[in-house]
Amino acid sequence: MNKALWSLVSFALFAAGCGSPEQGTTEQASTSPLAASGSTASFTPEEVGEYLVTVGGCHDCHTPGFLEVGWEVPESQYFTGGDFGWTGPWGTTYAPNLRLSVRNLTEDAWVEMLRTRNTLPPMPWMNVNRMHEDDMRAIYRYLVSLGPAGDPAPAALQPGQEPSTPYVVLAPPQGLPE
Numbered sequence: 001m002n003k004a005l006w007s008l009v010s011f012a013l014f015a016a017g018c019g020s021p022e023q024g025t026t027e028q029a030s031t032s033p034l035a036a037s038g039s040t041a042s043f044t045p046e047e048v049g050e051y052l053v054t055v056g057g058c059h060d061c062h063t064p065g066f067l068e069v070g071w072e073v074p075e076s077q078y079f080t081g082g083d084f085g086w087t088g089p090w091g092t093t094y095a096p097n098l099r100l101s102v103r104n105l106t107e108d109a110w111v112e113m114l115r116t117r118n119t120l121p122p123m124p125w126m127n128v129n130r131m132h133e134d135d136m137r138a139i140y141r142y143l144v145s146l147g148p149a150g151d152p153a154p155a156a157l158q159p160g161q162e163p164s165t166p167y168v169v170l171a172p173p174q175g176l177p178e
């Protein structure tokens, strides 16, 4: 496993160790600070969405090979789903193919999911829950604009089930004070 993947594992371990996040029902203004600043005024929602998923680290898990080769992954494979499992106390999860997922939902249902869903690790749901609605909509538009590609990710496994794919093991934090 290369260095980049290891740093992601550290990040994911941190995220996974955060316990149960609260439901993402915080009050939010409907306008993103990004949009309100006027800095994105000349960009389409698709362009804003592309920017947000890029700086938001979404490729790390949802684009196959991204942690190994970064931007050498061809755009045709962007967001077609992670190629290894994440195993921990919750079982094993796979980062879904978002180019397929997004087409199963209306834009409003997408917003509702991003705002309220809180499982499973290592998806950073607690962070995404607090995204502003117009940014969630911009991401939806961008993913739809990519078009469908690839296959659905493998189904999540229960704790104790052995994955038949490569996987990363995330252990709970060690050495915490008593």
Ligand code: HEC
Pocket: 012, 053, 056, 057, 058, 059, 060, 061, 062, 086, 093, 094, 095, 096, 097, 098, 101, 118, 119, 120, 121, 122, 123, 124, 128, 139
């Ligand atoms: C550390 C790895 C990781 C990162 C980073 C990550 N995800 Fe995920 N994502 C996952 C995993 C694993 C799942 C499946 C877990 C679950 O179902 O809750 C998931 C599930 C999802 C789902 C649900 C899709 C479905 O079909 O059920 C959406 C939407 C999503 N991620 C969007 C994003 C966005 C947007 C970003 C960037 C802000 C992002 N993810 C970053 C790992 C990640």
